[in-house]
Amino acid sequence: MIEIENVHKSFGDLKVLDNVSLTVKKGEVVSIIGGSGSGKSTLLMCINGLEPIQSGSIRVDGIEVHAKGTDINKLRTKIGIVFQQWNAFPHLTVLENVTLAPRKVLKKSKAEADAIGRKQLEHVGLGDKLDVYPSKLSGGQQQRMAIARALAMEPQYMLFDEVTSALDPQLVGEVLDTMRLLAKEGMTMILVTHEMAFAREVSDRVAFFKSGKMHEIGTPEQIFGNPQRPETAQFLASVL
Ligand SMILES: Nc1ncnc2c1ncn2[C@@H]1O[C@H](COP(=O)(O)OP(=O)(O)OP(=O)(O)O)[C@@H](O)[C@H]1O
Secondary structure (H helix, E strand, O other), X not given: OEEEEEEEEEEOOEEEEEEEEEEEOOOOEEEEEEOOOOOHHHHHHHHOOOOOOOEEEEXXXXXXXXXXXXXXXXXXXXXXXXXXOOOOOOOOOXXXXXXXXXXXXXXXXXXXXXXHHHHHHHHOOOOOOOOOOHHHOOHHHHHHHHHHHHHOOOOOEEEEEOOOOOOOHHHHHHHHHHHHHHHHOOOEEEEEOOOHHHHHHHOOEEEEEEOOEEEEEEOHHHHHHOOOOHHHHHHHXXXX
């Protein structure tokens, strides 16, 4: 379970997260929607400790992410994160890229890491690309490799930060299909997304952010069909 309680986060004078609270249970898929600069990406960075917070708390399976004594590297192995773009190592094959962290961080043997890497590359539909170099992959395939790379750490949680935003429209579908599959398999996921139809389809709950505040959270039916806050309705009217 991910428990976010009364989190405040600023960059200098700029308040980016303003008293945000959100609990994500095991197996839940929560999408975060909102306009540019509303704090969505920053929240994901705070969840896996890539950004500090000023106050409040974030716990992952009961462990305080931002506490002094926390082994953040160990905790991060539970939390996969995929960004808009990931620059793979160009001199390593797809399989080598995907198995690098299991080998270096989890200290898996080459055979073990290769087995996990193969499994996850097959999982995302790249089972035939193990030995090619990343430059030979399309943008959609590169994003699926990034997902396989995160999955190869066998995380309990997956955070997705606008993973399709940099893709040509015709490549978006294949990446969403991979995420749809993970959601069906019961992966606990937090997605920051501009793909409203996808958020509506896969999410258990959708949270609307504006100016660092979580204005509203509810089922997709509530948020998209009957938003309670005028800010949510205005935002949806501007993007749908
Ligand atoms: N490292 C940083 N230093 C200073 N300001 C930052 C930093 N990262 C983000 N910000 C600012 O914090 C605010 C929130 O940014 P964030 O990326 O979380 O928004 P977002 O909702 O994900 O937006 P988008 O949809 O455009 O990605 C923005 O005003 C942004 O300029």
